[in-house]
Amino acid sequence: MLLCELCGQALRTEPEMRRHLLRAHLEREPRCPLCSFSAPGYDELRAHVDSAHPEPGPGPAPAGSPPQCPFCGETGASGRQVEAHVRSRHGHLLDPPAPGNSQQLYECPMCDLVCANGQILQEHVDLHLEEHRFSEVDINVGGSLSDLELAQQIQNExxxxxxxxxxxxxxxEFQKLQRQYGLDSSGGYKQxxxxxxxREVAxxxxxxxxxxxxxxxxxESLAFGVDDGKTKTSGVIEALCRYYQNEIKDVRxxxxxTGVDHFHSSLGDRGWxxxxxxxxxxxxxxxRNGMYNDCLRDITLIPCIPKIQxxxxxxxxxxxxxxxxxxxxxxxxxxxxxIGACEIYSLLTSLRLKCQIIDFHKPTGPLGxxxxxxxxxxxxxxxxxESGTKVVCTPKPPIYMQHQGHSRTIVGIEERKNRTLCLLIFDPGxxxxxxxxxxxxxxxxxxLKLLRKFVGSLKDKQYQIVAVDGELSPEEKxxxxxxxxxxxxxxIP
Structure with a gap:
């Protein structure tokens, strides 16, 4: 083993010694290994070490800034105290190892210091990192512009x-609405x-x-654009007329x-x-009403849902x-x-049917x-x-009624003997x-329970109805x- 005469570092071979001298002593201003003193040359540095750091013993402390341990950064009141600290805690780095005892050396990745073991290297590197953190804090605290830029960066992020x-x-949310209202790419009635x-077969x-x-x-139904009639029930209005002709105690x-066929949802349109x-x-x-023959001359059969679309x-x-x-x-x-009231209105008006939308946009009675x-x-x-007839079969078409999430058809209305009103409704469900x-x-x-809806049964926040009452001229359309x-x-209101 070779011992550096300038700093006492133990090195194994002459090439390592040359590299150590080049990095630690030749490429930079010579520095005392026991304090913060820097010398213009190695003769001056050796004279400084001999005079300022003799062997431990009584003597005056050198003047100047507090000396610092080159290995762990600890400071002392005097160079003698630091020297005693170095020899007691880091002496194994200064003394050469016993002959024949090979020793692995550890080089600091942040400076040129070579340490005798990994623990010392870790302590030394920790000092570098701590010094770096303190320098960052000093920079940020010392300049208001840095604080402003940092705050702006954080806000931007x-x-x-x-x-x-x-x-x-x-x-x-958009994808959810697309799925909810059937506007995604999952197919339509046929699919x-x-x-x-x-699924039913499985x-x-x-x-x-x-x-x-x-x-x-x-x-075949889709090819001709007509409904297959498999969900249709006819004759209900006529049956109701006969039913009300009998003595019904609660109905005044x-x-x-006019006659209406009921259509309910099928496997192809269930849910929408x-x-x-x-x-x-x-x-x-x-x-069924002759007064609309001119408007509906191109429609002879009920269209299927894709045709209505x-x-x-x-x-x-x-x-x-x-x-x-x-x-x-x-x-x-x-x-x-x-689809809702606006689509029904547009379709009816395009057929030259005179209709209107009435928006009951808020409740008009107690309890909504x-x-x-x-x-x-x-x-x-x-x-x-004021007609004395108990059952009035009017020439009026039924009324389309829309509310949130569902629509139904109003086919009539009862006036009860207690003067309350009750709607008669066909529900596609x-x-x-x-x-x-x-x-x-x-x-x-x-x-009749599945048709009757009293005032207390309709409590949605908003209802819209579409009512047909006549036909339009081409100009009115x-x-x-x-x-x-x-x-x-x-x-209303």
Whole structure:
């Protein structure tokens, strides 16, 4: 082993010694290993060590800044104290090892110090890191501009993260609405029909032969654009008229619309098709009324749901309700998109049917009820309320009624003996087997429960109705198309 005469560092070979001398002593100003003194040359440094750091013993302390341990950074009141500290704690780094005892040396990655073991190196490097942290704090504290820039950087990063989070939430909400309203790419009536029929076969509820027959019927129906009639119930209004002719103790008078076929949702539109089914009900009544023959001369059969979607798209192409068309990206066909009062109005008006939207935008009675809605329906059906006839079969078509998440069809209204009102409603969610019970001659008062809705039964925040009352001339149709550029509805109250 070789011992550096300048700092006492033990080195194993002559090449290591040359490298040590070059890095530790030749490339920089010589520095005392026992204090912070720097010398202009090695002769001066050796003289300094001999005079300022003799062997431990009594003597005066040198003047100047507090000396510092070159290995761990600890300071002392005098050079002798630091020298004693170095020899007691780091003496193994100064004394050469015993002959024949090889020793691994550790070089500091941040300076040129070579340590005898890993623990000393770790302590030394920790000092470098701590000094670096303190220097960063001093820089930040010492300049207000750095504080301002740091605060701005933090704020910018928070704004960026917040913007990313808001964009993510908006994207998820949009996708949720797309799925909820059938505007995603999951297919429409045909795809849902096939999927649900395949599921019925897999569950053993439908035979494969029935599946193929119903698939063929559906494809034929879609090809001609007409409803297959499998969810239709006819004759209910006529049965109700006969029923009310009997002595009904609680009903003072009743007004019924013209004949209406009931259509309920099928495997192809379950969960989203109520608006289309209610249009089918309304159209089935209009086709029975001769005064609408001119408007409906091109429609002889009830269209299927995909055909109704195409008819609404045609109304948009004519210029009706551009805002609504934009909401659906001008496309309904092939989707499971819900429709509401505005789409029904646009379709009816495009057929030159005179109609209006009435918006009951807030409750008008106690406990969130809508008595003004009931009064409006009574006024619509009862052109002559003082007539002595108990059952009034009016020439009026049924009324389309929309509320949040669902739509139904109003086919009449009762005036009870206690002067309260009760709507008679066809619901697309009611299956055919339930509606057909109303056709039986043995009807009793309980069978009407699925149709009757009293004031306390309608408590949604908002209702919209679409009522047909006549036909439009071609010129009137153009005017209404232009008016639909900014869609408005009559509001009650």
């Amino acid at each position: 928070e704004d960026r993260q917040q913007g990313l989070e808001e964009a993510r939430r908006e994207r998820e 849902q029909s096939l999927k649900n029929m395949e 569950r053993g509820r439908m035979q494969p032969s029935e599946y193929h027959k119903r698939k063929a019927d559906m494809m 008078r009743v007004w019924l619309s 098709g109520c608006g289309y089914r209610n249009f089918q009900m309304l159209l089935s009544s209009l086709l 195409s008819m609404i798209e045609d109304a948009w192409k004519e210029g009706f309700d551009p805002q609504g068309a934009s909401h659906f990206s001008n496309r309904l066909h092939g989707t499971k998109a819900w 009820t809508h008595p003004r809605l009931f009064e409006w329906v009574l006024s619509y059906y009862s052109s002559n309320r 009611c299956p055919s087997q339930e509606m057909q019970k109303l056709l039986k001659q043995s009807n009793d008062d309980t069978s 153009v005017v209404r198309c232009q008016a639909s550029q900014v869609f408005t509805a009559a509001r």
